[in-house]
Amino acid sequence: MAVETIRWQGPCPGGHVALIEQTLLPGRAEIAAIHTLAEMIAAIRRLAVRGAPAIGVAAGYGLVLALQELGEAPTERFRERLSSAKAELAAARPTAVNLAWALARTAGKVECMPLDTPSPALLAALFSEAGAIASEDAAQCRRMGELGAELIADGSSVLTHCNAGALATGGIGTALAPIYVAVERGKRVHVWADETRPLLQGARLTAWELSEAGIEVTLITDSMAAACLASGRIDAVFVGSDRIARNGDVCNKIGTYGVAVLARRHAVPFYVVAPLSTFDPDVPDGASIPIEERAPEEVTEGFGPRTAPAGVGVWNPAFDVTPAELVTAIVTERGILEGPDRAKVEALLRDAGRI
Secondary structure: OOOOOEEEEOOOOOOEEEEEOHHHOOOOOOEEEEOOHHHHHHHHHOOOOOOHHHHHHHHHHHHHHHHHOOOOOOHHHHHHHHHHHHHHHHOOOOOOHHHHHHHHHHHHHHHOOOOOOOHHHHHHHHHHHHHHHHHHHHHHHHHHHHHHHOOOOOOEEEEEOOOOEHHHOOOOEOOOHHHHHHHHOOOOEEEEEEOOOOOOHHHHHHHHHHHHOOOOEEEEOHHHHHHHHHOOOOOEEEEOOOEEOOOOOEEEEOOHHHHHHHHHHOOOOEEEEOOHHHEOOOOOOHHHOOOOEOOOHHHHOOOOOOOOOOOOOOOOEOEEEEOHHHOOEEEEOOEEEEOOOHHHHHHHHHHOOOO
């Protein structure tokens, strides 16, 4: 995979974040230079950078951008700005838990340091932790790919929904990682990609990313998934997640729940691939996950001429929740959790020191 979604460019202080401007894909592959906190928040909100793990990496670097602007300001000023920047970034998108997780981890590195620590040392610690999150995400993606590849037989056809590949992470992806590794190992894999309405992440991003990697991909509309599964064309479903509740309920891009129901109806395994940072032990079940609602224009005129009557009401949730009972297994960097439920999730999080 040649796609590198997000990286820090240059020294700190003085550097910036370089990321693929995903709103322009697949027509143009351009790199956006993000120099300020405001620019990073705007990039997250407009989905220039998206996908739970990638948003986590962006959040850590966003704090660095905010704080490097202060130079050698008094440590009190540095800590005040850290707190306000953390709150501003947290409000950028409410559903993906990796955002809040990365902010807590990065800011926490500074918050526990002695109060008289000079600002340059605080910034260096912040930068180091943000970089560690990015590096760890790449390693976790690779590990999940290696584990998940064992679930893909040679000659398989896999259905995926939305984009959970390199464009959504700091590495080779979550849901697409097993596919990349399986292909590396010489397995023949055909991917069926839902277009993923209303923003077409499957059509614009997944199809582009897989094509760039030389992997055979067939694009279908979301409404074709049922017929595709019923026809016997699909051997397994792989999706990512933006937040996983303590009981194993999985929140992912809108439409995922429908795919899970269809997969169960047609006896096709439904796999979720997500790092431990996507699990939220503070959320008891899927009903407690905040679901982001986005602008109606994404539905009525997302990519050109208006396709609905002026003034028509629109409901545009960005995510839905798949009950744990519909999930065959969750692939994490620490192993495969088969038949996820509260007891199994809690055991996994306890073993990882998350609870």
